[in-house]
Amino acid sequence: MRRRAEDYPFYDIxxxxxxxxxxxxxxGPGTENTVEAFWSALQQGIGYGEVDVCGTIDNKTVAIHGTRNPFATRGGRDVLRSWIARHTRQELIKLPGFEQTPLLEEVLTEVPDMRFFIDLKTPEAIKPTAKAIDQLKVHDRVSVGTDKFGREVAAEMNGGGKDVCVGVSGWGAAILKVSGVTSVHLPHFALSRKLIDRAHDSGIRVITWPKNPEKNDHRDYIESSLDKGVYGVKSDHTKVLVDVFQLGGL
Known part of the structure; x- marks a missing residue:
C-alpha cells in the first residue's frame, strides 16, 4: 500500500x-463547481481543480458547495446540505439557481485532462464518491478530502484494495497524524515553514487557501504562499493564478 504522496501518479508533478x-x-458568477468553469481553467493551462461535493438520498454525488441557501430559513449552507441529503439530484436541480448542478461523474468525464481534489462536504457523499471513482477508473486523477470526517474518508478510499489519495483540512499539526493522508489543506494564516517542512518530510503535500478570499490581495497571497514552500495554492482568481505561475516560471 502506497502512503507517501510522491508514490501516487496524482502527485507526479x-x-x-x-x-x-x-x-x-x-x-463568471454562478458557475462554481461546473463543467464550464473547470474546462475554462484547463484551457488557460491549469491542470488541477478543487470540486466540492454533497451526497443525495439516491446515492448520487453532486458537485455543489452548499453556501447558498435557497430557502427562507436561517442556517446557511448547513440547511442546504441537510436538504440535499434527504432529496434526489432531480429534486435539487428543480430549485431556482441550481438547475445546472452537475454530478461528480459529469465533471470527471467531461474534463478528462484535469486532476481533482474532491472536497466532501457531507458524510452522505463518501460511498457514492468512492463508487464513482471505481466505476470511472479515475483513481490516479483524484485526491479525496474533507475537513470533518477524515478517518472515515481514509478508511473508505483505502479499504477493500482501493488506494486513493486522501487529504484533510484543518488548522494545525494534529491533522498530520490522520492515518493514510497524503495532503493537508491549511488556511494561509496557519502556514509556517516548520509545519510545511514537517509535512513534506513525512511525504505529505501542503495545500493552502485564503481564509477570507473576498478580502485578500490574491496576488500577494499566492506569492507569499509559494515563498513559504507549499506544494499547491488554491484560488478562485484564475487569471491571477495563471499570471503568478507564468511570471515565476513555474
Whole structure:
C-alpha cells in the first residue's frame, strides 16, 4: 500500500501547482463547481481543480458547495446540505439557481485532462464518491478530502484494495497524524515553514487557501504562499493564478 504522496501518479508533478478553487471565476458568477468553469481553467493551462461535493438520498454525488441557501430559513449552507441529503439530484436541480448542478461523474468525464481534489462536504457523499471513482477508473486523477470526517474518508478510499489519495483540512499539526493522508489543506494564516517542512518530510503535500478570499490581495497571497514552500495554492482568481505561475516560471 502506497502512503507517501510522491508514490501516487496524482502527485507526479514536483510542484508547486496552481489549483482552481471550485473551477475559478473566469467564466463568471454562478458557475462554481461546473463543467464550464473547470474546462475554462484547463484551457488557460491549469491542470488541477478543487470540486466540492454533497451526497443525495439516491446515492448520487453532486458537485455543489452548499453556501447558498435557497430557502427562507436561517442556517446557511448547513440547511442546504441537510436538504440535499434527504432529496434526489432531480429534486435539487428543480430549485431556482441550481438547475445546472452537475454530478461528480459529469465533471470527471467531461474534463478528462484535469486532476481533482474532491472536497466532501457531507458524510452522505463518501460511498457514492468512492463508487464513482471505481466505476470511472479515475483513481490516479483524484485526491479525496474533507475537513470533518477524515478517518472515515481514509478508511473508505483505502479499504477493500482501493488506494486513493486522501487529504484533510484543518488548522494545525494534529491533522498530520490522520492515518493514510497524503495532503493537508491549511488556511494561509496557519502556514509556517516548520509545519510545511514537517509535512513534506513525512511525504505529505501542503495545500493552502485564503481564509477570507473576498478580502485578500490574491496576488500577494499566492506569492507569499509559494515563498513559504507549499506544494499547491488554491484560488478562485484564475487569471491571477495563471499570471503568478507564468511570471515565476513555474
Amino acid at each position: 514536483s510542484g508547486p501547482i496552481p489549483i482552481v478553487h471550485r473551477g475559478g471565476n473566469a467564466v
